[in-house]
Amino acid sequence: MKDTLKYMGVVVVFLLSLASCTKKWEDHFGSTSAQKTLYELISENSDFSTFTDLLNKSGYAESLKASKNYTLIIPTNEAMAAAKADYDFTDTAVVKSFVGYHIINSIYNVNTGVDTVKALNMRNKYVEFTHGEFDGVVPTQSNLIASNGIYHVVGQPLKPLQNIFNLLKSKFFSTKQVEAIASFDTVHLDGETITYHTSPIWISEVRRNMTTESRKYTYFVVDDESYEAEYAKLKPYYTTAYEEGNTTRPDSTTTFFTKKAVLRDFMVEGDLSPETLAAGVVSITGTAFQLDPADIISRTKTSNGAVYRVKHLTYKLSDQIKQIKVLGIDPRGYKQNDKRGNIFFRDKRDMNGALYQDIEIYDHKVTSFYAKYRALSMTVGKYKVYGRAIMGLAGDPQTAVFTQYVHFFDPSIVAVNEPDLYKRPVFNYLGNADTRMAFEVQPLNPNEVYLGEVTQDVYGNMQLLVMCNGTGPIILEYLRFVPIIQ
Structure with a gap:
């Protein structure tokens, strides 16, 4: 009974609160301004005539007449007069970009908190609401209500910012580094520049991060001498068999892969302040590097982060040339495809209670059965190879020591039988x-096993087999390839 009365009390309080809020909302919409659209309110106010004129030219006026809710950040005539020196408002594209930057989908009140609220505007950019400001601009009036949204008045317009990619091309186009970025969209044939379809791996690994608006990144542009030194250092590790100037596969050459490797390590996730840089930075690919604050030349804010112009960044080759791991649960094929009932992808816990996944191929009754794998994006050089395979745990049918073998594809061999192609020295x-x-597998051994050394002669994928001994089992959690840096 007490619980019932307590529940009813909560309901009564809630209903009274709801009634109070509803009354306040009705009060707003009982006002004259709340019965008019955003377009009507600003077009009737002479203090906003300059922005209204641009609004009509931009094509966004109809949106502010509609019933969908918007937030409008509107500069006064005085603010617009000051802005004319920075914008060519005779250019239709400039007008559309400028006005659209001030119109936000949905309703956003002023955010007085320290946490940033990112509001998406009509230009598909994010305006940051924090500390009572919009991208650092303080409103002179705020949270003014219309029938289809709210508006805030500012004494200076918001500044449409370029994303990292566009800023690099417009502000730092003369640097060797940005010339390299631009080259991913072009091919040079007989002195003629031809635009071609940009490589998907360049987009996915680098360019998409430069253009995405939903996350923040920091990009560094270095002096030409520093860029060329990094390029020269990495080039031997990205040597391919494709000739430069290859028109069929421009994304297959040594130059392509070396440039991509250098350029992606200039990008860091997050909008980093100068104070955070001295402690060391890690790029989006996991490469650590150092920046001396004295080498910072400038910092430019972008719509998705910031770009630093710096003299030099310090990288260690051992951080840039990374180890590769091949997972047992990710085979590319098998000796034959009729043994699926003998192939098990397992989720297990090792002797220390740690979760891991592996593959077990058991009781297949095929001599020299094998699973095919690929080590992806292997740089040129020697690698130490380690493997981990655990057996003998509860429920494991294999409990006795056994040996399996790892074979590597040799492109110089010509043979009819597939296994004979996998005899790289x-x-x-x-x-x-x-x-x-x-690869000897001991019962209840959670440790890696050292298997030997293999050399990768050209940059690319390394194909390999994990083969059973006779008709024995195959168990593999992973193979790990550790580059030997001279």
Whole structure:
């Protein structure tokens, strides 16, 4: 009974609160201004005549007459007079961009908190509401109500910002670094510049981060000497078999992969302040680097972060050339495809209670059965190879020690049988020359096993097999390739 009365009391309080809020809302809409659209309110106010004129030219006026709710940040005539020196309002594109930047989808009151609210405007850019400001601009009037939204008055217009990609091309176009960025959209043939379809991997790894508006990034532009030094340092590790000037595959050359590797390591996630840089920075690819604050030349805010113009960044080659891991649960195929009932993808806990995933191929009854794998984007050089495979846990049908083998594809070999193509020279765990690496799996061993060394001659994917011994099992959590940096 007490619980029932308590519940009814809560309901009564809620209804009274709702009635109070509703009354306040009705009070707003009982006012003259709340019965007019945003367009009507600003067009009737002579203090906003300059912006209204641009609104009519921009094509956005009809939106502010409609019933959908918007937030409008409107500069006064005085603010617009000062802005004319920075914008060519005879250009239709400039007008549309400028006006659209001040119109926000949905309703946003002034945010007086310290947490940033990102509001998407009609130009698909985000305006940041924080500390009672809009992108750092303080309103002179705020939270004014119309029938289809609210508006705030500002004494200076919001400044439409370029994203990182566009800023680099407009402000730093003469640097070697930005010339390299621009080159991903073009091919040079017989002195003629031809635009071609930009490579998907360039877009996914680098350019998309430069243009996305929903997240913040920091990009660094270095002196030409520094850029060229980084390019020269990495080039030997990205050597391919494709000739430069290849018109069929312009995204397959040494130049392409070297430039991409250099350029992506100039980008960091987050909008970083100068104070945070001295402690060290990590790029979007996980490469650590150092910046001396004395080397900062300028910082430019963008719509999706910031661009720093700096003299130099310090990288260690051991951080740039990364290890590669091949997961057992990610095979590319098998010796034959009729053994699915003998292939198990397992979620298990090791002896320390840690979760892991692996593959087990068991009781297949096929001599020298194998699973195919690929190590992706391997840079040129030697690698130490380690493997992890755990067996003998509760429920595991394999409990006795066994050996499996790792074979690597050799493109110089011509053979009819597929396994004969996978005899690349390697050094086994004893340091002896061989054409395969033996991988002995001991019961209840959670540790990695050193398998040997293999060399990658050109940049790209390394194909390999994990093969059983006779008709024995295959168990693999992963193979790990650790580059040997001289």
